[in-house]
Amino acid sequence: MITWPAVIKYDGDNELGYVASQLEWETDPDFSEFRYSEADQLIDSVGVIYSLEEGSDGVASPKNTGNKISLDDITLMLREHASALENCCVSKLGFYSIAEAVGTAGDLK
Template sequence: MVVWPCLLTLEGDDELIYLAENSDFMTECKDLIFTDDDYIIDSTGQCYLIEPNLNLYQSEQCLSTEEVTVLIRSHEFSKAQVCLTKIYFLSVEEAVKSMAYEVK
């Protein structure tokens, strides 16, 4: 079961999309065309692949806090607004929730 909030990562793009809940996922993603390398990372680090009908299914991949931190650092680097050495998290949940500030 997906533990919200989550991050959406798209193949070939360092930018991450913060999704607070399932309805945000449905709204953000309804017009996207997904590849096999696009996935959702939930607050526990569990990864979910995305089917064309927007159903999510659990993959075998579960990311550590360090792996999620690397993704967030890449995201921030692409925007060139934050000192990357200051980005540090104690848990995946903390890392995912840190992206909430980017919601418009």
């Protein structure tokens, strides 16, 4: 079960997608109907990593990989995301938890 919010890490891209809730995942075609690559991942607020597989109905279905991301890795991911968005002082960006890091992704624009 996904713990929302979550981020989508697109393979080969430093920008992240931010998904606030299950409802947003199910109703926003930019997320649920997007054609993901095999290396794209959804990472939830407790760090669980999901692969994104396309179902027969054309809707993406997150599948738990059994892996978790570390706080250091999600922090690096958020720094790269902030840098891609041309935010300054990204090296000072730090978090106390994975949930805080994922939640911050929604604030970065």
